[in-house]
Amino acid sequence: MVRVSTQDLTPEATAPVRTALPDYVTTPNAVFSDKGVQWRYGRPPDYTKTRKVWREGKKMSHKAGSLEEIVENLVKNWEVEASFKTKLDDWRTIDHANYTFSINGGPPQTGEHMLNVGTYNAVIAPNEYYSPDYSDFASSHKTFKRMMPNFAWEVLEVYSGPPCVAFRWRHWGVMKNDYVGFNDKGDRVTARAHGGPIDIEGVTVARVDEQLRLQAVDTWFDSLQMFRQIAPDGVVRKEPKTDNRGPEARFDEAVAQAVKLSPDEISKLHSDVVDGKRSGGCPVMMNRE
Template sequence: MAAADVQQPPTQEPAPALPDYLTNPDAALGDKDAKWRYGRAPDYSKTRKVFADTKQMTHEAGSLPDLVQNLVKNWEVEASFKSNISDWRTIDQEKYSFAINGSEPEGAEAMLKVGTYNAIIAPNEYYSPEYSDFASSHKTFKRMMPTFAWEVLEVYSGPPTVAFRWRHWGEMKNDYVGFNNKGEKVTAKAHGGQIDIQGVTVANVNDKVQLQSVRTWFDPMDMFRQIAPNGVVKKEEKPKDMSPADAIDEAQAGLKTFEEQELPDRTIQTAKEVEQTIADIDKKEADEASRQEDLPADHPAVLMASNSEGGAGGCPFMPGGSRSEQ
């Protein structure tokens, strides 16, 4: 009797590996080729420690809440610190939009321009995006709360429509200084207590689990009620002829903050600014060369500024620069 043919089960393709921004909350921070807003990736180590020490939920690795939590954390890093939308790996760049509390949806460009805080907070008696720029918004909130952790509390539905409830919390260690809807500078004294806000987000994702539409609902006034629980704040006119960021620097002179919360040096330039700087230098050198040609033939030579060893006019703080003895 012939042996019966034994059918082998069909070979199954291995499941594709999950993107790292779903499995690692710090995946985006390792993108070395990305263009970072301040020339380098930020340091989130202290915020991550506060998250681990004070979170309410512990999600199993690889579970839906864990994956959603990692996705949003990487998105926040990209939205806050990657200055080229083409470097944002957590979004569907052709379809991405966000809206807060039923507002008109906007694209990534809007958030890139004004910053995450200004994009989600409506004008009110404590704060207004209309009188705050990207730099001042980060100084207002990140200096007040040196760490501002975020976690997923519950996930109600899975892809492609992901609905979840979240929590954002920190400790008010320094004074709140911001600008309200009247353009006034508002100061609230630090109380050292916790600020804890919660909300709900519904997000559509594509087959790569990249964000397409993000719709969030929360009460931003809940945060300000916790910042000034007794309603006691100081309001005064904003200093004239001073940017919002500089006005905050003046109000918080001497305040020491973690590197994560402090904006890096303003000397870091964009590619366009670098091109302009080079053009200005070339023009200056051309003008100086032209003046040399206009001098009489018997005029003593005029030394150009140089960084060479012993060169006149070299910068005393650069290698090779000269410095006269005191």
């Protein structure tokens, strides 16, 4: 908030003073053009396909400049930074001195924690389909991005405005490839692709500062929503853990066996290249929006 003294103002100077909004709340693509930052794969990700999925599948069309659009743009830019800027100092969408993130009333997590474990592992609790205990940043992104290449995100409703912003959101995509992951027992879990939609919702309460940067972000959602839709009939194949290799090596072998990926295709997963392009990647909010 800008405070201006009314003393000694001329009549012409008494009009309301408006400050320009930061770019990360006026466009969803603001941080892509940031210079001098450390990008996870050497350059900004390509969200072209995910933005197309968003335009074609969104339920809401928010008015330009509305609080709903501002919140949506802020979260989308934050997601890009959380997924692809590897240096926390480069994140522009957060108040570095006060930023925390928590899920379902759990303990607050720092930005460094999310950078270390990955955005998926920061929001998904261990369950019969997937566990962060048996997956790292790289393997978690491979698991979900390969299964669902584009995962769009939108704000459905905003219940309160700054400094405490409460809103309901939606995350959706299509299960185009088999799900391959590791559950809370370390077993390999495979679910066949059904080609249908995966659509989840949640609620977030975010405190922001005067620059609309995120401070305390608290999100509530049922991560099992997604897994129930991955295997709607509960039909999955589970194979017990047989070795102690790292998560990424186990994932690469599992996918290669399940879908007969070539060494070159496995290499593309490592470099985050899909169909010749670097694609956008994460969840509130998971991935790729």
